[in-house]
Amino acid sequence: MDMLKSLLVILMTSVLVNNYVLSKFLGICPFLGVSKKLDQASGMGAAVICVMMLATAATWPIQYYLLEPNGLGYMRTIVFILVIAALVQLIEMILKRYIPSLHASLGIYLPLITTNCAVLGVTINNINDGYTFLESMVNSLGCGLGFLLAMVLFAGVRSRLEEANPPKSFEGLPITLVAASIVALSFFGFAGLVDGLFA
Amino acid sequence: MNPILSAVIIVAAIGLFCAVILVIASKFFAVKEDERYLKIRSCLPGANCGACGYAGCDGYAKALAENSCTKTNLCTPGADAAARQIASVLGVEAEDVIEQVAVIHCYGDCNHTSNKMDYVGIRSCEAATLLYGGDGKCVYGCIGLGDCVRVCPEGAICIENGIAHIDTRKCIGCGLCTKACPRGLISVIKDVDTVLVTCNNTEKGAAVRGKCTNGCIGCKKCEKNCASGAIKVENNLARIDYELCTNCGECAKNCPVGCILVSDFQGLHRYVEKV
Numbered sequence: 001m002d003m004l005k006s007l008l009v010i011l012m013t014s015v016l017v018n019n020y021v022l023s024k025f026l027g028i029c030p031f032l033g034v035s036k037k038l039d040q041a042s043g044m045g046a047a048v049i050c051v052m053m054l055a056t057a058a059t060w061p062i063q064y065y066l067l068e069p070n071g072l073g074y075m076r077t078i079v080f081i082l083v084i085a086a087l088v089q090l091i092e093m094i095l096k097r098y099i100p101s102l103h104a105s106l107g108i109y110l111p112l113i114t115t116n117c118a119v120l121g122v123t124i125n126n127i128n129d130g131y132t133f134l135e136s137m138v139n140s141l142g143c144g145l146g147f148l149l150a151m152v153l154f155a156g157v158r159s160r161l162e163e164a165n166p167p168k169s170f171e172g173l174p175i176t177l178v179a180a181s182i183v184a185l186s187f188f189g190f191a192g193l194v195d196g197l198f199a
Numbered sequence: 200m201n202p203i204l205s206a207v208i209i210v211a212a213i214g215l216f217c218a219v220i221l222v223i224a225s226k227f228f229a230v231k232e233d234e235r236y237l238k239i240r241s242c243l244p245g246a247n248c249g250a251c252g253y254a255g256c257d258g259y260a261k262a263l264a265e266n267s268c269t270k271t272n273l274c275t276p277g278a279d280a281a282a283r284q285i286a287s288v289l290g291v292e293a294e295d296v297i298e299q300v301a302v303i304h305c306y307g308d309c310n311h312t313s314n315k316m317d318y319v320g321i322r323s324c325e326a327a328t329l330l331y332g333g334d335g336k337c338v339y340g341c342i343g344l345g346d347c348v349r350v351c352p353e354g355a356i357c358i359e360n361g362i363a364h365i366d367t368r369k370c371i372g373c374g375l376c377t378k379a380c381p382r383g384l385i386s387v388i389k390d391v392d393t394v395l396v397t398c399n400n401t402e403k404g405a406a407v408r409g410k411c412t413n414g415c416i417g418c419k420k421c422e423k424n425c426a427s428g429a430i431k432v433e434n435n436l437a438r439i440d441y442e443l444c445t446n447c448g449e450c451a452k453n454c455p456v457g458c459i460l461v462s463d464f465q466g467l468h469r470y471v472e473k474v
Contacts, residue, residue: 062213072206079213086217090224097228 007138009194010131014142016190020118021150023187027118031150032176034109041155045148047109049141052122054091055084056140059123060133073127080123081115088114118147154183235288236264242284243277246352248373250275250299263289272296276371298390299372301355301365305341305384306397306458308360312336312411328381336410339400341384347376393446394430394439398458401434415458421450430459 020026027048034044059080067073092110095103113119122143126136157179166175240260247255251273253262262269263285272282272294279296286293318327318334324346332338341362348356348363355369356376365376367390374387384399396415400407404416417435429443430450437450437459451459 066209066213070205070209071202072209075206075210079210082210082214082217086221089221093221093224093228096230100230 007135010135010138011142011145012194012197014139015146015149016187017192017194019146019150019187019190020121020143021147022184024121025184026121027116027147030109030112030116031147031154032173032180034112035151035154035158038152038155038159041151042148044109044112045144045151047113048116048118048147049144051084051088051091051110051113051116052119052140052144052147053137054087055080055119055123056126056136058083058087060126060136063127076124076127077120080120084119084123085114118143150183154180157183233264236260238288239263239285242281242288243274244281244371246276246371246373248276248352248371248375250371250373267291270294275299276373278371299374299387300367300370300390301372301374301376301385301387302395303341303363303365303385304395304397304399305339305362305382306413306460307335307337307340307411308362308413310360311413312340325381337400337407337414339382339384339402340398340411341382346379346381347385350375350379388441391446392441392444393461393463394444394448394451395460395462396430396437396439396458397460398436401436403435407435413456413458416456418455420453420455421459424449424453 014020018024021028021031030044030048035041059076062079062083063073063076067076067079072079088110092103095110122140126139129139131139158176161175161179164175170178240256243256243260245256249255251259253259253273259269259273263271267289271285271289271291273296274281274285275296275298277296278298279293282296283293313336314334315336316331316334318330320326320330322344324333324342324344327333327342327344333342335342343358343361343363345356345358345363348358352373352375353369353371355366355371356363357366358364363385365385372387372390377383377385377387379385382399388395398407398411398413398415400411400414402410404418407414407416415436417432417437419432421430421437422432426447426449427443427445429440429445430437431440432438439450446461448461451457451461
């Protein structure tokens with residue numbers, strides 16, 4: 001029961017409190033780039049969840065069974081980049097071969113994710129926080145869900161921005177960044193929420 | 200073992216392992232491309248200009264192979280030859296391509312107009328426009344620094360005597376230059392149209408006259424002499440509605456400054472010559 005509780009805490013923390021986009025500011029590029037339309041935003045979010053889970057499943061064993069025994073824990077950043085890039089390419093090939101419809105909807109986002117810092121961030125933070133394999137998987141699921149949540153929320157904000165009529169100098173990216181910062185601010189309201197929920 | 204050496208070896212080994220996996224996967228998971236797609240792709244000229252409305256030649260070929268409603272005559276660079284080949288691959292009736300050619304609405308070369316300053320900045324029209332509207336007296340005309348020359352995939356544009364000229368024999372009508380020109384001087388017209396207004400200045404007659412001897416002064420003589428009502432002076436500038444124009448050339452004969460030209464663009468295209 002205690003384990004389930006701790007996993008739930010990890011999940012809720014990574015979705016709401018430590019949201020990768022809105023409080024750690026990782027993965028801002030797709031957050032601003034692909035959040036114009038809701039279907040694109042949710043497609044990207046779904047792809048990120050898959051890649052984060054798979055990347056964690058691949059990098060956690062590498063860290064603990066290959067790098068650490070050889071005293072190379074400090075090399076994880078470069079090794080993880082390598083592994084994640086290869087993994088995403090592999091997933092893209094497999095999707096293209098066996099699930100073309102999913103490839104058509106997710107395919108264009110996969111190369112974007114290859115070098116996404118949120119994915120790398122999750123895998124590295126899993127190691128830094130000393131999570132077990134199961135905890136790491138739950139954490140990456142939570143981070144992916146948090147990314148999806150942020151994308152979907154912001155797609156709604158963006159659609160309102162399209163119709164708004166800001167001053168000329170604020171049009172386009174400036175007003176988007178202002179809106180993003182306000183959305184990020186609202187997520188700070190979740191700080192301390194999780195501890196209270198499961199106390 | 201030396202820690203640097205072991206780090207290098209392990210990272211290289213991981214990289215090699217990933218590479219091997221990817222190579223095997225690319226063989227194992229290779230997707231068979233649609234045969235018609237490959238055939239259609241080889242019919243297209245590969246200019247990737249986007250004139251068809253798809254993202255490059257690959258996109259158009261894909262659309263043709265997958266969707267039978269896609270029109271076969273959208274490739275202007277490939278012209279009739281490509282349209283016929285595509286139609287024969289798909290087994291449908293060939294439709295002729297409406298061939299297009301880019302034209303420049305300015306003939307203010309060094310003989311007609313002069314500079315108001317010596318521009319020594321970046322050799323780009325876009326940069327020059329930002330500095331007091333360019334170095335020429337006329338802020339509507341061709342700057343002659345060749346932004347269009349640089350985007351032309353066929354090398355059809357050259358700068359001569361201070362303005363850009365389009366070689367209609369080489370022009371494939373892709374329209375990339377229309378987007379490159381910061382003044383919006385270039386438009387793409389059907390090659391069966393022959394009449395062209397070579398001025399873009401919307402100032403009043405006297406002001407234009409002081410700047411360029413080729414400028415449209417908005418006298419409306421062309422408008423009065425046009426039997427089909429195709430040419431209209433709006434904003435002190437003559438504009439031709441090519442839907443109505445019959446290519447009679449009356450406007451050109453009556454233009455006092457000679458800024459309306461008649462020239463035959465038809466049958467000059469490179470791809471037509473090949474057929």
